[in-house]
Amino acid sequence: MRVSLPRLSRLPVWQQDLVIAVGTWLFGLFFYLTGLYLIAGGPDPVPLWKRLIELTAIAGLEVIRRKVPLALILGTAVLAVDISLGLSLPIIVVYTDFLYAATLYGSKRVSRAMISVAAVSTVAVITAALVLASDWRAGVIAAVAALPFLITPVWWATNVRQHRDIAQAERANSHQLARIAELDLAAAVAEERARMARDLHDVIAGHLSAIAIQSEAALSMKDPTLAQTVLRSVRENSVHALEEMRTMVVLLKSADGSVDETTAPARLAQLSKLIDSARASGISVDVRSEVDSAALPAAVDLTAYRIAQEALTNAAKHAPGTRAVVEIRHAAGRLILEIGNELATRPKQPGGTGTGLVNMRERAAAVGGSLTAGPSDGGWLVRAELPVPGA
Numbered sequence: 001m002r003v004s005l006p007r008l009s010r011l012p013v014w015q016q017d018l019v020i021a022v023g024t025w026l027f028g029l030f031f032y033l034t035g036l037y038l039i040a041g042g043p044d045p046v047p048l049w050k051r052l053i054e055l056t057a058i059a060g061l062e063v064i065r066r067k068v069p070l071a072l073i074l075g076t077a078v079l080a081v082d083i084s085l086g087l088s089l090p091i092i093v094v095y096t097d098f099l100y101a102a103t104l105y106g107s108k109r110v111s112r113a114m115i116s117v118a119a120v121s122t123v124a125v126i127t128a129a130l131v132l133a134s135d136w137r138a139g140v141i142a143a144v145a146a147l148p149f150l151i152t153p154v155w156w157a158t159n160v161r162q163h164r165d166i167a168q169a170e171r172a173n174s175h176q177l178a179r180i181a182e183l184d185l186a187a188a189v190a191e192e193r194a195r196m197a198r199d200l201h202d203v204i205a206g207h208l209s210a211i212a213i214q215s216e217a218a219l220s221m222k223d224p225t226l227a228q229t230v231l232r233s234v235r236e237n238s239v240h241a242l243e244e245m246r247t248m249v250v251l252l253k254s255a256d257g258s259v260d261e262t263t264a265p266a267r268l269a270q271l272s273k274l275i276d277s278a279r280a281s282g283i284s285v286d287v288r289s290e291v292d293s294a295a296l297p298a299a300v301d302l303t304a305y306r307i308a309q310e311a312l313t314n315a316a317k318h319a320p321g322t323r324a325v326v327e328i329r330h331a332a333g334r335l336i337l338e339i340g341n342e343l344a345t346r347p348k349q350p351g352g353t354g355t356g357l358v359n360m361r362e363r364a365a366a367v368g369g370s371l372t373a374g375p376s377d378g379g380w381l382v383r384a385e386l387p388v389p390g391a
Helices: 013-034 048-064 070-085 089-105 108-132 136-220 224-253 268-280 298-318 355-366
Strands: 284-289 323-331 334-342 370-376 379-387
Touching: 013 048, 013 089, 048 070, 048 089, 070 089, 089 108, 089 136, 108 136, 136 224, 136 355, 224 268, 268 284, 268 298, 268 323, 298 323, 298 334, 298 355, 298 379, 355 370, 355 379
Parallel strands: 284 323
Antiparallel strands: 323 334, 334 379, 370 379
8 A cells, every 4th residue: 555645845835844853864964973963074972962962952953943043043053063062964964944934034134134144154164164274275174165055045045935936926916906906807897887777778778768658648639640640659769769778688688799680779860760759759849950960970979869768758757748958060070969858847757766867867977978957947958968979
C-alpha cells in the first residue's frame, strides 16, 4: 500500500517550521557523528555533548524562524558561541536559514537592511580572513568559501520576496478588476432594466390608456356611426400595441440588436396614427410640422415619436375634450418638439404615477437633449429639444 506524504507547503506554518527544525537537527547530528563538521580540520578539543547542545539550541530556534528579528538575534548568539569553541559546519549551515528567513519574512525595512548587513559582513569576513590567516592564499580561499553562506541566502530570499510581492499585487489587481466587472455588470443590468421598463411603459401604457378612454367614450355614445369610428380606433390601438410588443420581443431575441423593416421602431412618419388615436379619444389636435422625418437620426426620430405619444396620451387622459397643438421644427441644429394642450374643463381621469414624465426626460437625455413640462399660457406645454447633427 502506497502512502503519500503531504507537501511541506500545504502544512500549517508551525508544522512547516517544526519539520525544518527536526530536519536541521538530524542534518547536524550526521556531521557531528561522522566527524565531518570542523571547518579548520584536525581534532576537536570540545566534547561532543557540548556540540550537540549547541546544535539542539540552534535547531530549536528554527521553530521561531519567522519571528524577525528575535530568531536572528538568538541564532547569532549561538553562532558566536560556536565561533568561540571552533567554527563548525552544521551551525553555519543552519544559521544561513536565519538570514534567509529574516530577509523573506521580515518587514520591508528589515529586508532592505539585511542586504546591507550581508554586504558589510562579507567585507568583514574577507578582511578578517586576510588578517588572521598565516598565508594570504589560505585567507583568500577561506574568504571565498565563506561568501556563499552570507550572500546566497539573502539574495535568494530577496528574489523569492519580490516574486511573492508581484504575485500578491497581481492577485489584488485581479480582485479589483473582478469587482469592477461585477459593478459594471450590475450597472448594465440596471440600465437595461430601466430601458425595458421605459419602453414597456411607452408601448403599453400609451395604447392601453387610449383604449380605456376610447372604450369609455364609446359606451356613452348613442350615435352608432360615431361609436363604430371610436371602436375602430380602439382596435387600431390594440393592433399597434401588439405590433410594438412584437418589435420589442424581436429586439430582445436578436443577437446584434438589428431589426428588419417589418419590425422597425415607430418614427415621426407614423405621427398621423397618434393624431388619429388622440382625436378618437375626444381631443382636437392641430399639427404644425416643418421637418422631414426621413432625414432625422433614428434615435432622435424614435425619441421624438415616444415623447409625442406620451404627451398626447396624457392630454387625452387629464384634459379630455380640449384642444392640443403639436409643433415640430428645426432651430440651431436641434429638433424642437412642442405639445401644448388646454387645461381640463371637466373632471379628468384618475391621476397617474408620474412615470410618463420621467420617461420623457430620460429619453431626451439619452440622445443628448432636454425636456421641460409645465403650465404655459393657461395650458400645459411639453417642450423637447433634441440635437440633430448637420441640421
